[in-house]
Amino acid sequence: MSYEEKLNDLEPIFHPRSIAIAGASEDSGKIGTKMFHNFVAAGFKGDIYPVNPRGGCIQGVKIYPSIKAIPGPVDYVIVAIPSAKVLDLIADCVAKGVKAVQIFSAGFSETGNEEGRRLEQEMVDRARSAGLRIIGPNCVGISCPAIGIPVPSTGGIGKPGSIAFLSQSGGHTETLADVGRSREIRFSKLISFGNGSDLNALDFLTYLSGDPETQIIGMYIEEGKNGRVIFERIKRIAKLKPMVVWKGGETGVGGEIAASHTGALAGSNVMWGAAIHQAGAVKVESLDELADTLLAFQNISGVRGNRAAIISQLGGGAGGVAVSAADVCSQHGLGIPRLGKKTRDRLSAVIRGAGTILRNPFDLGLAGRLPNILGEVLDILDHESHVDFIMVNERIDFLRLFISLSEIHAMNDVLIDFSRRSKKPLLVVSTPASADVERVSAERRLSEAQIAVYPSFHRAAGAIAKVLRSRPVLEVSQPQTN
């Protein structure tokens, strides 16, 4: 299938004009009902129809007894009913001219029994013969924040962005969406495809490779059965857009569990580990690493080299942090250059005093509590040709000893202002300690201004090192034909 065909084929999934939710009812405890509320709360622009044989109404909206009973056209149906009733519903969808169906329901091939496998195959055969596409079963489905489609199961929705995430696991999709909302990792699409009975990883990858709303692709995958084909697809796409891949079920036990989770074999971890690297994609090994890396691609992909200037702590007094930050950077292959004499002279004209260390990493001493001094220091570093990016360590517990939260916000405004006008990316390290509420408040303001915030130098350095090592040709982002 050509890219254009795939695009047309999947368009009603990502931009449906109307959605029906089979399984929404007057029973507020049902997942279908929650999904209906989630779509309303997220502000979905199209029509939403709850469907349940028992009828009734939710939030003043009539519940239709069947898909066929809905008066207007229906592009997309979300199915949250017992698996035994799904075949009848598919027949209704075909009759109604529905384009695609997302099956939330479990009880298919992932059960491992013959009955579940047969039911899934029967469902796919019937749908395909009628041109109806299926997402799932056993999946939480699709989120498309730009048009107000939340993660259906949780209602999670953040600001729209340029990252697509593709996953067999609904749980990881939900969690990444929640983490993304907190850290301002902004998504074009989140796709949980579960058992992948009809539309699978390959189909969605093809779509995303040409999707103009998507600049970065993250992926969680357990499946091993199409390993080689998926690897070849990743290889082609990674030339166009950065790809970050988390392979689950890599170990013996994990692999066994993956098999029962989505009914797919997890494949050899040796093959995958090497293949992801060879394909030019970035391999990550946890949800934290996945989120950290996507955030780095989103906010600091313009970084031109590996040389860091480090302000080891705002507010001063952090010789040990300077040592540890330098250790961590070295471990990740980042450089901490000595600065030119001109830069040092300019810095010493701005900051003076005991405890101040005018080398990289910088200990600004007490001067680092004054917004205007901080701004001048950043401007000097901006002109230093040996520095590619700046890392600033902000320990809220420490700052709160000396200045108020609003003064901390004023310091952060300097960072925000700098990151808006400088081409040198700026990252903030904010260590969780005891002043959590203040820390969260400060971090959110930075994140909202699209500054990447990390909880440790280790995680910040790891993420930026991954961006530097991948370096796909971001400019050449044309649709791919296959």
Add this chain to the structure above:
Amino acid sequence: MSYEEKLNDLEPIFHPRSIAIAGASEDSGKIGTKMFHNFVAAGFKGDIYPVNPRGGCIQGVKIYPSIKAIPGPVDYVIVAIPSAKVLDLIADCVAKGVKAVQIFSAGFSETGNEEGRRLEQEMVDRARSAGLRIIGPNCVGISCPAIGIPVPSTGGIGKPGSIAFLSQSGGHTETLADVGRSREIRFSKLISFGNGSDLNALDFLTYLSGDPETQIIGMYIEEGKNGRVIFERIKRIAKLKPMVVWKGGETGVGGEIAASHTGALAGSNVMWGAAIHQAGAVKVESLDELADTLLAFQNISGVRGNRAAIISQLGGGAGGVAVSAADVCSQHGLGIPRLGKKTRDRLSAVIRGAGTILRNPFDLGLAGRLPNILGEVLDILDHESHVDFIMVNERIDFLRLFISLSEIHAMNDVLIDFSRRSKKPLLVVSTPASADVERVSAERRLSEAQIAVYPSFHRAAGAIAKVLRSRPVLEVSQPQTN
């Protein structure tokens, strides 16, 4: 020096009856003044005397013009005055019969210049000839929570506990104290010794090895000059008490910075990496790993083997998390055993329903939202002989979709109750996502009940694996003679 001599020598440092703070004044911006307020706020039981030639008073307490002018005896003096004035102050301390002095002030050997080195040597010579001991210079000093001595610089103080932390870096000491307060990592002593001009790592290690208040020892060290001797000391102590060692300045740049930070050479990283392991201590590479490992030694040191039962998510729906948790455990050498038939039969009698996976890791499905069911499941696992410890994944963002925060607290009460009566350690994994305030509230309640909480399976598994690999003879905790 024998252990008993060392104990007597350092006793006035950890249990002073009276403390003077040189540099406390009516100027609220001065660090000495802040230290005075910190001691009052922490509820230090002994006498505290502010000292400043300008006199005046703070919080109704008279500021004495000099150490000699203080009427009562003074065991311990904290010095936060310019380095140029320190020699005169030492003379005063000797005249007054002070036992030990902590020099917060910088401007000594860590500057790298001859003048600083000479001043430090002069200070040490004068003090030693008069039997006065020095902590520092260039350090934040000592905290002893049991008698109300906070980290002097920040005022941080948590509940007293059994962990001692020893560090060249004041910044790391402050941060670990803050992290400890949040995660209920409870300290017997926190010791920042800076340049270690008189009392150094060896002295404090000897003291802590026999300190009955200390059962676990954490250490951050940059120094390399006494590498072999320190390594031999660690080797002996690790047989008595678990030792967790973080070596800073291991890399080229980090080592260079370490040299300027405390005036010590950082030594070869190859030597240190191997030596820490050989010595039977646990090597960690970041503050997060240090805190995670100390918490594990504190709360779950009774763990008898490496076999985990995992509840992959409270509230259900986490097949992907189960796969990832299994991957992470395998990577850290932890086992996820199959359960016996009897256990499976008992579990299936308690929990039923679609989505429930009665294998390890467990997906309890909707049953995992009911406290009484959770309690019954834990009791069944308690009787399963193939399980050594239990990990429970609690994703607050997800739980909050279905139950209130007070219902989440009720679920956590079940975990707390179980951890009090079972010999099988229970850990909680709580993933940071978007519902931070609720999450912090839930985590704090668990931590206060001495349940170890980790932000990811990766960090939980890493910490428990370190405890299992170290396995010192905890019972044989006699004072060491050298």
